[in-house]
Amino acid sequence: MNVTGDQALVKKLNKSIVLERIRLHAPLSRAQLSSQTGLNKATISNLVAELIAEGLVYETGLGESSGGRKPLMLLFNSRAGFVIGIEVSVQYIQGALTDLAGAIETELTLPLSQHDPAFVMEQILKLIRQLMQAAPPSPHDIVGIGLGVPGMVDESGTVLFAPNLGWGEVPLRQQLETELGLPVVVDNEANAGAQGELYYGMDGEHRQLVRDLVYISAGSGIGAGIMIDGKPYQGAWGYAGETGHMTIDWNGRSCSCGSRGCWELYASEKAYTAPALALPAYRTAELLPFARHGDANTLSVFQDIGQYLGVGIANIVNSLNPEMLIIGGPLAEARPWLEQRMREAIDQRALPYHRRQLQIRFSTLGSRSTMLGAAYAATAPFLGRVRVSM
The missing domain is CATH 3.30.420.40 (ATPase, nucleotide binding domain)
Structure with a gap:
């Protein structure tokens, strides 16, 4: 049994749980995190210290005292990094630079006059580079890129069949990661839209x-x-x-x-x-x-x-x-x-x-659902959400 690997996975899971709790329910104190997650105070203290050092969490103000010193409250730093979400449509591509909470910093649209994969790739790269130039300074810079495309996409990010674009077997994720050196997530545009509505369109x-x-x-x-x-x-x-x-x-x-x-x-x-x-x-x-x-x-x-x-x-x-x-x-x-x-x-x-x-x-997001859902898909891996299969 690889004990070190198991311990590292448990720590990663716990850190993800703590960050997610702060992200969704801040402001929270360390004591509240311990109570809500079931993790002991020492573990919470160590994990929060790491998150603060990474720029993902920061302390603010003083909370209500329950009898002792007033606790420092923790907040999620949504501007610790930025992501790019893109929707590829038949007539255009639109993209947004967002922070880690989905707030749009900049958005751009480019027309698509043809659907040849090489031309579309050129336009996608042009759009991404323009959005990257608009990113404000941050501890983690651009952490990922997400794309929603109108077609069937496999687990490797290859667009298997997109009839409205005339595409078949286009390795979109591989090409973009090779070109940009950043993690890329590619999904069907409706799947991305569902995530956009769920995570950014609802309270x-x-x-x-x-x-x-x-x-x-x-x-x-x-x-x-x-x-x-x-x-x-x-x-x-x-x-x-x-x-x-x-x-x-x-x-x-x-x-x-x-x-x-x-x-x-x-x-x-x-x-x-x-x-x-x-x-x-x-x-x-x-x-x-x-x-x-x-x-x-x-x-x-x-x-x-x-x-x-x-x-x-x-x-x-x-x-x-x-x-x-x-x-x-x-x-x-x-x-x-x-x-x-x-x-x-x-x-x-x-x-x-x-x-x-x-x-x-x-x-409620109008025509931005897919673009924001793609941004969310690029944010999630960076924030360390881990799916464990038993």
């Missing part, structure tokens, strides 16, 4: 209560980030959540995935390019002014998209029985014109017991 109370969540990313395509019992569900091989390619019309339009009648052809921005439509633009952000001014064609399209969104959501609700479902991505910005038809379709098609306590929300 602590709701985060603790919500265990089964589905995040629908509706933009240039549709994907679903699924959280079951508070943990990301990715399926046997990591590919779960490709809901945009469930068939809702068995003999419908041809899809870039090779199938027909896929949900995202009718309930995402792909619907704007249907031959029968004559829309003044093909991006949601560009269509919103027309909707606000009552353009009948634009309003009709948003209503149809809302109905199709509701049909697909009802299938997900009937299959997974989540307690909360969040709609995010660019189409969430069109909520005033699509929500009613969406909810009507869900009410008509979802089983009554499945929707009885279902909470349906639109993203």
Whole structure:
């Protein structure tokens, strides 16, 4: 038995527990940490000293006395380092420099005029370097980079299949880590969006209560980030959540995935390019002014998209029985014109017991869910969260 290794792992776990407690519940005293974690005072004292030396925790003020000296209170230093979160979409890439608590320092967007992997990689690197230059001085500088991409991603960070980009077997993580010399996390954009909503879109109370969540990313395509019992569900091989390619019309339009009648052809921005439509633009952000001014064609399209969104959501609700479902991505910005038809379709098609306590929300993060979720995914390893498999 490797005793040293076991002791080192226990210490790492304890240190992670202490830091997480301070991060989520500060200000806390050392005595409170000992009481809440069950670790003895000597262990707490040693771990806190290390965290202070690393710049991750600092002392502030005096707390309430319980009879003796007033204790010093501990706070998490969210500006001890910075991370970069990026969403790769079909028409653009957007990125943000955030602190370790998800507060945005700077954000940038670059258009994508083509989808060749080499060109997209060039644009990603350009965006990352611009964001890195905007980072303020900090003890740990840039600690990681996270990316959300519209496709299936394996454990090595290789994009196996991204039909909307025309990608297959692109080793995105490996290429970026080689180029930048920084840790990189790559995930499906809907999975990243679910984490963004859970960790940065909800307050602590709701985060603790919500265990089964589905995040629908509706933009240039549709994907679903699924959280079951508070943990990301990715399926046997990591590919779960490709809901945009469930068939809702068995003999419908041809899809870039090779199938027909896929949900995202009718309930995402792909619907704007249907031959029968004559829309003044093909991006949601560009269509919103027309909707606000009552353009009948634009309003009709948003209503149809809302109905199709509701049909697909009802299938997900009937299959997974989540307690909360969040709609995010660019189409969430069109909520005033699509929500009613969406909810009507869900009410008509979802089983009554499945929707009885279902909470349906639109993203509080708007189009930033994936970008911030990717930033969170890059933050978590640095903060030392360890998953132990028994």
